[in-house]
Amino acid sequence: MGKIKVAVLVGSDSDLAMAQETVKVLEELGIEHTLNVASAHRTPEKVKKIVKDSEANGAEVFIAGAGMSAALPGVVAAETIKPVIGIPFEGKAFGGLDALLSVIQMPPGIPVGSVAVGKAGALNAAIYAALILAVKHPEIRKKVEVYRKKLSASVEQKDKKLQDIGIKKYIEENRR
Amino acid sequence: MGKIKVAVLVGSDSDLAMAQETVKVLEELGIEHTLNVASAHRTPEKVKKIVKDSEANGAEVFIAGAGMSAALPGVVAAETIKPVIGIPFEGKAFGGLDALLSVIQMPPGIPVGSVAVGKAGALNAAIYAALILAVKHPEIRKKVEVYRKKLSASVEQKDKKLQDIGIKKYIEENRR
Amino acid sequence: MGKIKVAVLVGSDSDLAMAQETVKVLEELGIEHTLNVASAHRTPEKVKKIVKDSEANGAEVFIAGAGMSAALPGVVAAETIKPVIGIPFEGKAFGGLDALLSVIQMPPGIPVGSVAVGKAGALNAAIYAALILAVKHPEIRKKVEVYRKKLSASVEQKDKKLQDIGIKKYIEENRR
Amino acid sequence: MGKIKVAVLVGSDSDLAMAQETVKVLEELGIEHTLNVASAHRTPEKVKKIVKDSEANGAEVFIAGAGMSAALPGVVAAETIKPVIGIPFEGKAFGGLDALLSVIQMPPGIPVGSVAVGKAGALNAAIYAALILAVKHPEIRKKVEVYRKKLSASVEQKDKKLQDIGIKKYIEENRR
Amino acid sequence: MGKIKVAVLVGSDSDLAMAQETVKVLEELGIEHTLNVASAHRTPEKVKKIVKDSEANGAEVFIAGAGMSAALPGVVAAETIKPVIGIPFEGKAFGGLDALLSVIQMPPGIPVGSVAVGKAGALNAAIYAALILAVKHPEIRKKVEVYRKKLSASVEQKDKKLQDIGIKKYIEENRR
Amino acid sequence: MGKIKVAVLVGSDSDLAMAQETVKVLEELGIEHTLNVASAHRTPEKVKKIVKDSEANGAEVFIAGAGMSAALPGVVAAETIKPVIGIPFEGKAFGGLDALLSVIQMPPGIPVGSVAVGKAGALNAAIYAALILAVKHPEIRKKVEVYRKKLSASVEQKDKKLQDIGIKKYIEENRR
């Protein structure tokens, strides 16, 4: 395993579709990372080992996503002093409120920085990791600046297109 | 430390007032127990050690209470195959919903049996531990039977008093 | 009816798909059990009779699952001093919050141990019953130990596979 | 015990302050009633007996109030075909949402008619009982008509007073 | 228009599928009724007229169902002293919580008796109307008694079938 | 009664302390107004009369505040085509969620513009009324512009003071 900057963990392989959103952005920004499935409740020792191994491999930020009683981000945060970004995943019964409250309501002294529930959060966890790394690494700062400019430009272009072709055509084209 | 049947853990010393409800009932039922403050996030190794030590001392049931992102019951459940009873404690922001969802929404394979939020739950955790122990220990079954009869009798007596003195006097007397 | 260790009750035959999750695990662990449909509101006498008959047949643990105003677990708990495990089933209007609060918010003295809402809870109710029985029955303890090891191993294998084939292939394979 | 028209039950003597709101209105409307403390979970047989005795004494409507996992109204409804009015009482952890969902989410075939949470509900349960009785009893219909006219008049008088003395004085006077 | 006992109102024609559940049970119990679409916000005068006309035609109970800011039951209750049964209909954004709180949280003096959210409530509103009418009309009481017996019997038969054919076959048969 | 621009209605005299927040701002901005207590459920005819009278007196905007099943704003909106601003007042059981959903979830065609729950909403209802009136009345626009400048300036001054005296002194001074 080569050097990494970000270690991504999810609590179940059913979370991998969400994790893909995170991984895609990390790749887009050229940030070395690992991705593991490990459960705070079913494989607590494995979680601990991944945290230690990741640190040994250079990990400066952790991203941990889980659903339901989403203990994984907090358990990772208990094992490291690197910043941990938590992603609460949606579930059937509570729409993600269970995971959100489990991730965010950490006790004094052991924070997790939580992003939005579900897909937007999975994507934003990668961006937030990049923002943290950008504090230290100028080359990541540059990539983030480019990303943000593209993001703004994309909204502007969508609005321009809307002004050009009108709402009906816009919606029709997006449907296809 | 002598032999115990129940190990009680709470995540913070601010939970001890609640834990007292649990301890009182365990004492009333003559069930040997220990009580520890240990945090899933601040002292994860300590939690693990308490679970192992408690098992070595004979613990057959665990009771774990915590507030906010209440990871403690789940973390205990990850370390033992003894039944774990979780108590979600109330907090200021969400009235205990955060703790409840954190305690109850355990993933497949690692259950926690949760009781009610707050004081009623703290009391009931002790009763539920007794019900579990009563499956094996006839002397605890007897104590539980007596407890339940007293409980019913107490409600009946309250109703009898209400019929005797009427609602106004009843409320007045209780106020004092 | 032969000897049983666990009696499972659900409030409606529309809950049977969920109950199957419970029954499958009980069978896998070789725990003798019965399964009945009985409603706390529509057939209160039947519920009582099932509880008494189950106890006569040796039931040491009850599992009761219901949706909406899920009174069944509490009503069973009122009729026995065996531990009752409640499963709150999801509904359309409140995603299971109605059932969860009905199951968990039991008054002092008559606890129900609630597991997660829905499918995870249905599976975990069986595991939790096994953990309770394992306190008394060494042969069940052994089965539970095996189950837990398999569970951890399964997560480890999933992670291994992920490391081997990568996230894209993993997701593709799972989709099929 | 003389003839009654309404039987009021609450699940705990801590609910009596609320029940007093109900009882006051029943007295004001001259409706014969009884009031009992009986718990669906702690004294299920007693609940059943009260329902049968109340019916024998002429009860045409039941009012049942409870907090937390408020099973009492549903359990009463399971034992009678008289209309049951449920009052969900407020609790500390969920502000009455637990009781409300427990009372209202009854399964098909066994309805409970629920009124508002807490004090407003306790008062309105008595009014609603009167409205039901008024369908049959002309003398109660007359009392209800008078009650409603007084109610409207009281709001009108408050507005008149507000126009007369202005908001500042009004608030000052109410504070005293 | 002939004599009726129950007047059913819904706030929108999109609620008619739900209203059909109500109407079916009223028909099954032989209770004369009317059904109208009228909106508390879009046709307030029409609502008032329907209430007055219904009373003139003999209506002894009102059933009013609405979704979102479900003002209809309360507005009907403001115009009559007959008992009003409210049905909160589910909506997309809040799963029926908006309608439930709008229906149930009536101010002191003007109660609505609310039943469950959605389909179960629509059915139960008809039963509850029958229970109210049964206080006065012996022939409806008899029909309700028959209904309740059938209801219990149906649950018992389902359980018998489950015991006979087992859970797998039961689920398979229901799927068809 | 002289000419007015805004008619304020609240559902109960217990809402007057909140209404005072609204009235104070209207006075500060020199906007003529009336204030009435009238209940959508207890005095529906009075509400209608106040709406008609207010329109006759020149009212161009309505403000209606209510708690619980807060039907008042919607009922006013049903009687006028002037814009109605709704204020959801807090209650004990649901912290204002009941009133908020009742006020905001209006059906297609009859909107209410809702402001924040409670005190902030009571104040903002007056500002929002002024913003609406400012579309037409230049003298109100000027007053609103002054108000907004003062508002910004006040925040700036607070920050300046904070920079000058530091957080400890600031908090101490505010406590007095």
Place this chain on the structure above:
Amino acid sequence: MGKIKVAVLVGSDSDLAMAQETVKVLEELGIEHTLNVASAHRTPEKVKKIVKDSEANGAEVFIAGAGMSAALPGVVAAETIKPVIGIPFEGKAFGGLDALLSVIQMPPGIPVGSVAVGKAGALNAAIYAALILAVKHPEIRKKVEVYRKKLSASVEQKDKKLQDIGIKKYIEENRR
């Protein structure tokens, strides 16, 4: 760009299907308007520019719709003293509660008038804009009066059709 009366903004092009509901009603009422996609978080300067340009083009009312952490309506309100109507859009995780609370809970001094969540709100935002404009513009008042009469008539016709053909046929016809 010609003169407009209403400027509509949405935070993302995925909100355009909802915005179409708003635009349709504005067109039906003959109210000149613009529609832009602009994000409070991704293009804050653009939002500001649209507000200034819209005011220069005569905009008297703003409509701003957004989902999730729906900051757009508040950010627009911070840049103008024209009334801003907020539409909270539904999201996957919280059904629109996140957007609703973000839109409605504005601080003292900077109100947004919020309409219902989702499609009903999108339609009602246009109506509410028309009601505000009608305070000043007699020709819009006339259009609104016609709209409201049609709305009432439409409900009346639906009820008439229901009386004519009965509920079964009505539901069948609507299904087609």
Place this chain on the structure above:
Amino acid sequence: MGKIKVAVLVGSDSDLAMAQETVKVLEELGIEHTLNVASAHRTPEKVKKIVKDSEANGAEVFIAGAGMSAALPGVVAAETIKPVIGIPFEGKAFGGLDALLSVIQMPPGIPVGSVAVGKAGALNAAIYAALILAVKHPEIRKKVEVYRKKLSASVEQKDKKLQDIGIKKYIEENRR
């Protein structure tokens, strides 16, 4: 103004008591910082200026806390590519759920890392800022390591004290 590493902003001076929790920890860890009151809605230009000035002064992390429709963290995040930590403050009506959802549900591309609601979050925001800075600054990493050891030791000491003096004395001593 000297060089800083963290810029703290709160939306209102009523949030300063909470901000003090943040500031205390930053001071304890020797991290240079500023603290400003600035409102996303009342002083949007000021917020922007503070962000730019803070960056010019060396700020590497922003902490922004707000209540109600807590737009401040998101608005800061829109103006910088430094990581922004959001603190949702509690409010009366929704216990902080409004602020939490406003802070956390950021759209794709512009993340905020949110910590717990209220006091625990205010404290943890400072810790999380330190964890982020520790990625780059070895001297902060050392301070964080010391902080974490003290934190664990403090929990261990509390447990030791509990074992020594027992629960009754412990609670008594804490009460004083």
